[in-house]
Amino acid sequence: MxxxxxxxxxxxxxxxxxxxxxxxxxxxxxxxxxxxxxxxxxxxxxxxxxxxxxxxxxxxxxxxxxxxxxxxxxxxxxxxxxxxxxxxxxxxxxxxxxxxxxxxxxxxxxxxxxxxxxxxxxxxxxxxxxxxxxxxxxxxxxxxxxxxxxxxxxxxxxxxxxxxxxxxxxxxxxxxxxxxxxxxxxxxxxxxxHIEESPYKRLPPYNYEQLKKGIICPNDKTFFTDVTLICSKCGRVEEVEAAVLRSVKEFSLLFPDRKLTTNNIYDWCGGVKSKKVIRRVLSKYFKLVGHRTSAHYV
Ligand SMILES: [Zn+2]
Known part of the structure; x- marks a missing residue:
């Protein structure tokens, strides 16, 4: 067992x-x-x-x-x-x-x-x-x-x-x-x-600015280059929601202290999808809290 x-x-x-x-x-x-x-x-x-x-x-x-x-x-x-x-x-x-x-x-x-x-x-x-x-x-x-x-x-x-x-x-x-x-x-x-050890201290050092932005094909880590989300390497066609949600997961796990906002995810996705699209996906799956400049999704 x-x-x-x-x-x-x-x-x-x-x-x-x-x-x-x-x-x-x-x-x-x-x-x-x-x-x-x-x-x-x-x-x-x-x-x-x-x-x-x-x-x-x-x-x-x-x-x-x-x-x-x-x-x-x-x-x-x-x-x-x-x-x-x-x-x-x-x-x-x-x-x-x-x-x-x-x-x-x-x-x-x-x-x-x-x-x-x-x-x-x-x-x-x-x-x-x-x-x-x-x-x-x-x-x-x-x-x-x-x-x-x-x-x-x-x-x-x-x-x-x-x-x-x-x-x-x-x-x-x-x-x-x-x-x-x-x-x-x-x-x-x-x-x-069993001791749960934080994996973060064992990772190579990284910061937000140095990481390449964009949406990545889950098959081969190729960056999607255009708005249609078709992978230039394997031909995979991605649904917008799946692609944005996967990027949100990456962003949140790599930067647990950063807020989930339309602007942040738009930037993280390298501008491949419009802010309008990002906002639509975020508001569908997450809850907006806070007001004005402090507004973010959870
Ligand atoms: Zn691919």
Whole structure:
């Protein structure tokens, strides 16, 4: 049973908006691409885990804290006799381990994901003890990308390779499971302890003036250049209301402190649609509050 579905990632949504309207530095571009890959990997693992029978509690994306240390859990599966802690990895290409050190396909040293996993398990172990539980935890690195390979001379039972994913699931499915109140209690407690972090502080710096204005095609982020709202790249024909509402959503999420006014949205849309059209859409979907210069929609 899916106890906690994976939430939409607001940070990624904001980054998509920004990326279309601003040039990213190499580092920002790198982080953005990694975040997309990571999230896609998690979604892929969610699909894979649909193969589990129903008697499990699955909790996705938890950010927890123990004694001042925060740790993130991609997926937690609560079973009768165990808690499975899964860290989803989207590594690609031929990685290798030499003397306990990990190397990228190009031979550069990289962070040992097993260390990260151990840290996570230790913190979760202490946290559940504090909460009054003592269910053994078993942790795994799940390598979801079929293009991943690891050269290593030793056996790592915590690593699940792409070719082992199905068998891993089968193994889980053969375990006898009958959850009781205790299992639901720990799921509820962990879920309640999740920390909601503001995505804004992790975004690349931006301000209103530097962002390119206009209405963007949702398929390919091309800016609509004329009033007919036909994308010059993919040919998509947009309804005015949908296009304006999408732009309003972008504007409000990127600039939560700015007021929703006809002038602001007209400017944000790059003047592609007239103020009259913008006002008509805003007044249809939002409520006008305030008077004269302070008038805005909510
Ligand atoms: Zn398009």
């Amino acid at each position: 899916l106890f906690r579905p994976r939430p939409e990632m607001l940070e990624l949504i904001l980054l998509h908006y920004l990326h279309a309207r601003k040039k990213f530095t190499n580092e920002e571009e790198f982080n953005y691409t990694n975040l997309i890959k990571g999230y896609e990997g998690e979604l892929k693992s969610d699909i894979w885990l649909r193969g589990l029978t129903d008697e499990w509690l699955i909790l996705n994306h938890l950010l927890l804290e123990y004694n001042g240390s925060t740790f993130q859990i991609d997926t937690l599966i609560i079973a009768y006799e165990k808690i499975y802690l899964l860290d989803i990895k989207t590594f690609e290409g031929d990685h290798s381990i030499k003397d306990d050190k990990w190397y990228t396909p190009s031979g550069k040293p990289e962070k040992n994901p097993l260390h990260q996993l151990e840290r996570c398990e230790t913190l979760l172990q202490r946290l559940q003890q504090d909460l009054g539980f003592n269910i053994p935890i078993e942790s795994y690195l799940i390598f979801i990308n079929p293009e991943f390979h690891l050269y290593t001379s030793s056996n790592h039972p915590a690593i699940i390779f792409p070719a082992q994913l199905n068998r891993f699931l089968k193994k889980l499915n053969t375990r006898p499971v009958k959850l009781n109140k205790k299992h639901y209690q720990i799921a509820e407690k962990l879920n309640a302890l």
